Amino acid sequence: MKALVKTTAGPGLELADVPExxxxxxxxxxxxxxxxxxxxxLHIEGWDDWAAGHVTAPLIVGHEFSGVVVQVGQSVTDVAVGDVVSGEGHLVCGRCRNCRAGRRHLCINTRGIGVQLDGAFAEYIAIPSSNVWVHTNPIGFDVAAIFDPFGNAVHTALTFPMLGEDVLVTGAxxxxxxxxxxxxxAGARNVAISDLSEPRLELASRLGVSVALDARQHKPQDAYAELxxxxxxxxxxxxxxxPVALRDMIGSMTHGGRIAVLGLPSGEINIDVATVVLNMLTIKGIYGREMFETWYAMSVLLQSGLDISGVITDRFDHTEFEKAFATARSGHGGKVIMSWEK
Structure with missing residues (x-):
């Protein structure tokens, strides 16, 4: 089969023939x-310090995908041939304290598809049936392919109650x-979003945010009067x-405000802890998706009318992977997907 492979410890990927x-x-x-x-x-393709420290070549990359089940193992009873599926990219041990308590997203021994294990940028992928999410309601393959990042968003956004709240999102x-x-x-009263990319701010505006702020020109407080x-x-x-976005966010929260942090900084961040203490702010780190409560929430959100297809702005065939990666790296658009359909 064809697959996108990190063949050596260095920049680039290769579309290669590999065993199924x-x-x-x-x-x-x-x-x-x-x-x-x-x-x-992008980190793995570019081979930065993070990739060099976490990835061992050769490796099939990729962890966001959708597809159709074509074969099941002899012990599998809850997934059938023909099912339209997405996959949870974190494989957990099942034996650590958090796994045994039902908190699988906190597994201390997590391994990642496309990072430690061969991934989904291929014509076929085999994963444990316990990591498969079956789409029981009709859903397009393109939207199903972004359930992994959609899950990051849902996990973050629903960490705190949203009904009637004023929300600031930093990073568009x-x-x-x-x-x-x-x-x-989920019922927020206002949602402001900030970024440095004008095209992404325009996309966010088209998709329904209350106000989009160019962080080079505006602080979050500039949205108060408009909202x-x-x-x-x-x-x-x-x-x-x-770092600037987090510091600006802390300075613009109401007393008792709650912050969920998904963005990964490249280094340490200095923050005003006095403001966190005196204003009694809550800061919570978010990683991945809750398995599988977040997946259930994703499906229900779509069934209740949320249309996320507009966040997909660029589509390529997998043979055009270099163009696809360059587009994703540009940081000017939304989600980039690649087709593997024959």
Whole structure:
């Protein structure tokens, strides 16, 4: 089969012929239809310090995907051939304290598809049936392919109650925009979003945010009057990894405000702890998706009318992977997906 492979410890990927994966008794084989490019994939393709420290070549990359089940292991009873599926990219041990308590997203021994294990940028992928999410309601392969990042957004946005709240999202990348959309759908009164990219701010505006702020020209407080806010933001969703964005967010929260942080910074961040203490702010780190409560919430949000298809702005065939990665790396658009359909 064809697959995108990190063949050596260095920049670049290669579209190569590799053996089809084998299927164990508890695994399923999925014919991949669509895949999404994630920031993690950009790190691996570019081979930065993070990639060099976490990835061992050769490796099939990619973890955002949708497809159709074509084979199931002999012990699999809850997934069937023909099911339209997405996959949870974190494989957990099942034996650590958090796994045994039902908190699998906190597994201390987590391994990642496309990072430690062969991934989804291929014609076929085999994964444990326990990591498969079956789409029981009709859903397009393109939207199903971005359930992984959609889950990051849902996990972050629904960490704190949203009904009637004023929300600030810093970072208008695809996941930030998805988080803003989820916040509005969950009942937020206002949702402001900030970024440095004008095209991404325009996309966020088209997809329903209350106000989009160019962070080079505006502070979050500049939105108060336009949104009719008398105090600061109730909920903050930090999606950018920017030290400036987090500091600005802390300074614009109401007393008792709550901040969920998904964005990964490249280094340490200095913050005003006195403001956190005196204003009694809550700051919570978010990683991945709750398995599988977040997945249930994603499906219900779509069934209740949330349309996330607009966040997908660029589509390529997998043979055009170099163009696809360059587009994703530009930081000017929304989600980039690649087709593997024959």
């Amino acid at each position: 994966p084998t299927v164990g008794p508890t695994d399923v084989l999925i014919e991949v239809k669509q895949t999404g490019i994630c920031g993690t994939d 990348g695809p996941i930030g925009i998805l988080a803003a959309m989820v916040s509005r759908h 009719g806010m008398l105090e600061g933001f109730d909920v903050g969703l930090e999606m950018s990894g920017s």
